[in-house]
Amino acid sequence: MSGILVVLEHRGGAYNRMSWEALAAGQQIASASGQPLSAAIVGNDLEALSGELASKKLDKGYRVEHALLKDYTADGYVLALEQLVKKLEPEFVVLPHTYQVRDFAPRLAARFGQVLLADLIGLRKDGDNFVFVRQLFQGKLNADYRHPGSRPCFLSVQAGAFRAESLEAGSASVESFAPQLDASSIRSKPDAPFREAAQTVDLGSAPIIVSVGRGIKEQDNLPMVEELAQALGGEIAASRPICDNGWLPMERQVGSSGQTVSPKLYLAIGISGAIQHLVGMKGSKTVVAINKDENAPIFEVADYGIVGDLFDIVPALTEAVKKAKGA
Amino acid sequence: MKIIVAIKQVPVRDSNLRIDASGHWIDEDDLSYEINEPDAYALEEALQLKEKHGGEVVALLAGPERGSQTIREALAKGADRAIHIECDDLASLDTLGIANRLAAAIKDEKADLILTGLQSDDLGLGQTGVVLAELLGIPHATIIMQVEAASGSIKVKRELEDGWFQHVEMPLPALLTIQSGISKLRYATLMGIKKAKTKEVRRVSAGDLPQAAAATVTIERVYLPEKKKETQLIDGSPKEAAAKLVEKLKFEVRVI
Ligand SMILES: Cc1cc2nc3c(=O)[nH]c(=O)nc-3n(C[C@H](O)[C@H](O)[C@H](O)COP(=O)(O)OP(=O)(O)OC[C@H]3O[C@@H](n4cnc5c(N)ncnc54)[C@H](O)[C@@H]3O)c2cc1C
Numbered sequence: 001m002s003g004i005l006v007v008l009e010h011r012g013g014a015y016n017r018m019s020w021e022a023l024a025a026g027q028q029i030a031s032a033s034g035q036p037l038s039a040a041i042v043g044n045d046l047e048a049l050s051g052e053l054a055s056k057k058l059d060k061g062y063r064v065e066h067a068l069l070k071d072y073t074a075d076g077y078v079l080a081l082e083q084l085v086k087k088l089e090p091e092f093v094v095l096p097h098t099y100q101v102r103d104f105a106p107r108l109a110a111r112f113g114q115v116l117l118a119d120l121i122g123l124r125k126d127g128d129n130f131v132f133v134r135q136l137f138q139g140k141l142n143a144d145y146r147h148p149g150s151r152p153c154f155l156s157v158q159a160g161a162f163r164a165e166s167l168e169a170g171s172a173s174v175e176s177f178a179p180q181l182d183a184s185s186i187r188s189k190p191d192a193p194f195r196e197a198a199q200t201v202d203l204g205s206a207p208i209i210v211s212v213g214r215g216i217k218e219q220d221n222l223p224m225v226e227e228l229a230q231a232l233g234g235e236i237a238a239s240r241p242i243c244d245n246g247w248l249p250m251e252r253q254v255g256s257s258g259q260t261v262s263p264k265l266y267l268a269i270g271i272s273g274a275i276q277h278l279v280g281m282k283g284s285k286t287v288v289a290i291n292k293d294e295n296a297p298i299f300e301v302a303d304y305g306i307v308g309d310l311f312d313i314v315p316a317l318t319e320a321v322k323k324a325k326g327a
Numbered sequence: 328m329k330i331i332v333a334i335k336q337v338p339v340r341d342s343n344l345r346i347d348a349s350g351h352w353i354d355e356d357d358l359s360y361e362i363n364e365p366d367a368y369a370l371e372e373a374l375q376l377k378e379k380h381g382g383e384v385v386a387l388l389a390g391p392e393r394g395s396q397t398i399r400e401a402l403a404k405g406a407d408r409a410i411h412i413e414c415d416d417l418a419s420l421d422t423l424g425i426a427n428r429l430a431a432a433i434k435d436e437k438a439d440l441i442l443t444g445l446q447s448d449d450l451g452l453g454q455t456g457v458v459l460a461e462l463l464g465i466p467h468a469t470i471i472m473q474v475e476a477a478s479g480s481i482k483v484k485r486e487l488e489d490g491w492f493q494h495v496e497m498p499l500p501a502l503l504t505i506q507s508g509i510s511k512l513r514y515a516t517l518m519g520i521k522k523a524k525t526k527e528v529r530r531v532s533a534g535d536l537p538q539a540a541a542a543t544v545t546i547e548r549v550y551l552p553e554k555k556k557e558t559q560l561i562d563g564s565p566k567e568a569a570a571k572l573v574e575k576l577k578f579e580v581r582v583i
Contacts, residue, residue: 074467099488102445103469106422106454110461114543115422118452136549137449140344141353144548149541187466188497193487208582232582244508250490257486265582286580288572289558293341295551304575305558306568316569324573324583 001151003059004029005090006039007081009098010049018096018157020164023056025123025157026094027168032125035091038062040177042080044070050174057170068181074104075186080179082111087177090152097156099256109154116154117145119275121161134158138274139297159256159279199251201235208234209263211254211281212242215270215291215310219247224314225269231321237261239271255280270310273298290314328382328476330373331433332406333443333455334366336390336397340448350548352418362397365444369505371512372474373442374405380476383407385436389428391415395528402523403515409526414533424539426458431536434463438500440481445470445504453504460502467502468495472509 006026008019023039030037040062041049053061064080085093085108093109095101097119109116121142122133132145132155147153203209210229216222229236236252243253254261256276266284271277273289273296281287282301289302290310299305306313338344338358347354362370373384386401388394389412398409412432417425433441441460446453453469460467472492473484482496486506515523559575561568577583 099470099486102453103457103485106457107461107467110423110426110458113423113540115458116452116454117544118454131547134451135552136451137338137344138451139552141346141549142552143546143550145544146547147544149543188468188495191494191496193491193493195491199490240508246511256488258490260489265576265580286582288576297552299558300552300554300556302556302558304572305560306572307560307562308565308568312565313569316565317572320566320569320573321576321583324577 001089001091003036003038003088003090004033004092004094005085005088006037006094008039008041008053009096009100010041010043013048015049015052016096016098017164018098018159020167021159021162022094022096022157023058024162024164024167025120025155026092027057028162029092029094029123029130032130033091036060038088038090040064040081040084042069042077054172054174055169056172057168058172061172061174062177063174064177064179066179066181068183068186071190072100073186073188073190074107075188076181077104078108078111079181079185081108083179084177085112085152093152093154095154095156097158101156105154105156112152112154113150114152114154116156117147118156119158120155121158123155135275138272139300140272140295158275160282196250201251203235203237203252203254203259203261206235206261207264208232208267209237209254209261209265209281209284210234210267210269211237211239211271212269213239213271213277214241216242219245221311222247224311224318228267228314228318228321231318231325232265232267234263234265234267239277268298268302269314271298272296273300328376328380328440329385329436329438330376330382330440330442331385331387331436331438332366332370332373332401333387333429333441333459334370334397334401335363335388335444335447336360336394337363337447337449340364346549346551350550351546352549360393360397362400363444363447363449365446365505365507367444367512368507368509369442369444370401370404370406372505372509373440374513375510376440376474376476377405382439385410385438387429387433388412389414389425389432389533390417398528399523400515402526402528403519404513405519407526409528410531411528412531412533412536416533419542420539421542421544422452422454422458424542426455426462427539428533428536429455429459430462432531440476440499441465441502443502443504445506456502456504463500463502465500465502466497467504468497469504470506471503472506474503
């Protein structure tokens with residue numbers, strides 16, 4: 001067994017950005033281990049996507065094509081990729097940690113008696129082997145993992161952990177791979193993806209966002225944060241649990257399942273900073289965090305921080321903002 | 328419809344986590360435990376499906392004795408019975424090892440539907456459910472926000488990224504991993520708490536289940552993330568800190 005196989009993701013005729021980050025991780029493993037790198041895309045009729053793949057530094061590209069792979073299904077992807085992995089016998093299989101990969105990759109790995117080392121934030125060569133870094137407890141702790149034994153080793157990488165900009169260009173041949181599939185082995189029938197009713201707030205263009213998390217404890221405490229948002233002239237937004245509880249509408253949720261925002265100021269109040277939240281706001285120009293836990297992961301992306309009880313700080317801040325604005 | 332819900336205990340949210348002397352895991356001595364949040368939603372969904380379609384809800388938990396508390400709470404909320412795989416060695420297993428145990432303990436149950444949370448708040452690997460489906464040879468879907476059951480099949484709403492969703496239909500038996508927020512969680516009633524005491528808990532000793540293969544991945548070290556970003560921490564009393572922050576917002580960030 002040798003080599004690295006990266007599985008890229010695409011939708012609607014375009015690559016998912018995280019695919020290139022996974023490829024960057026693949027290049028890193030390839031150069032550290034001196035092994036050949038290949039990359040695969042899965043679907044039907046992938047001619048148009050081949051060109052971009054061929055322009056990257058890799059030894060070989062594969063179009064895994066079949067009419068039954070036109071729409072994503074876990075069964076279809078697992079069967080097709082199982083055949084490709086058996087043919088190539090790679091030592092590492094690298095994927096982007098997308099919702100789709102979460103859906104099929106653990107099952108694919110299990111076919112090889114392996115588990116997926118999911119959501120990696122880093123990796124490094126150490127002796128003959130690699131150390132893989134992932135988060136525990138929603139980002140409060142990190143852990144170094146090893147995968148010492150049998151191969152292949154299945155890895156998925158977290159959004160933003162590897163830089164697509166660092167991807168090396170090159171030229172590769174892309175060949176077609178036709179897996180054996182039959183319709184009866186694909187048990188689920190997917191409909192076309194859809195969005196819920198049109199959004200009435202566009203957080204994407206708001207210059208100031210005041211975002212509230214579970215630290216607020218009760219719905220009755222929300223007005224305190226709304227008052228601060230009003231004083232600053234900003235929009236109110238929230239982490240997922242606040243919207244799950246129905247305290248604010250889902251269209252105000254920031255994160256991987258919600259909106260992606262990049263305001264001039266993002267004020268995170270009582271938000272711990274789980275990765276699914278961070279991916280929605282880390283493009284903000286300035287991040288301010290108020291949290292009672294000095295180790296909360298939100299401080300990892302904050303420019304300014306106040307460690308303390310939001311119930312004391314938020315009212316004081318509203319007062320101070322009002323005073324500064326001469327209101 | 329017979330529904331099995333796999334639930335896991337994790338340290339209560341906002342626990343003060345300390346790394347243990349070996350550096351391989353956290354010090355569990357002073358921690359309290361609660362049901363993993365997405366698993367609570369999986370249980371809720373199971374109870375609602377039973378209310379609509381009839382049948383039985385069976386809670387399934389692998390873990391040490393302290394797990395009994397979480398099982399009791401699931402029974403008090405309305406699960407009909409429970410299976411407790413008693414083991415102290417969860418930390419030494421990988422997902423495949425744990426899913427193997429779960430599969431062995433329920434293979435004779437012939438459930439129509441198996442629900443799990445989409446990931447655990449401690450390890451966050453998000454694969455126990457998917458691997459369990461593979462071991463049982465049944466179809467699955469992940470990150471589920473809605474379930475509609477018909478006879479012999481289900482239609483589910485999968486959450487995709489950026490506010491997108493997708494409906495997927497599949498035959499039963501099937502396994503779903505449930506996303507937090509799928510519905511509102513119920514509280515146990517006094518009546519439910521009373522009734523829970525009389526409900527059956529089948530205890531399975533891990534030693535009686537087929538021996539799991541050695542873990543393919545191991546944790547070598549657990550540590551606090553080293554900070555990469557320079558955060559300007561603002562101190563003082565709430566009033567002082569607020570005033571200093573406003574200065575920054577005015578003169579450095581220029582949003583006031
Ligand atoms: C597939 C998937 C998709 C997801 N999508 C999203 C998404 O789009 N958006 C999203 O936000 N999350 C999402 N999540 C959930 C995410 O993983 C976290 O669970 C969530 O972001 C946590 O929200 P929180 O920070 O408000 O709550 P918690 O993690 O509970 O944090 C609360 C914080 O408040 C602090 N606090 C408590 N009391 C006080 C006080 N008095 N004063 C000051 N601070 C206090 C605590 O120290 C803690 O840091 C998703 C998860 C999954 C698995």
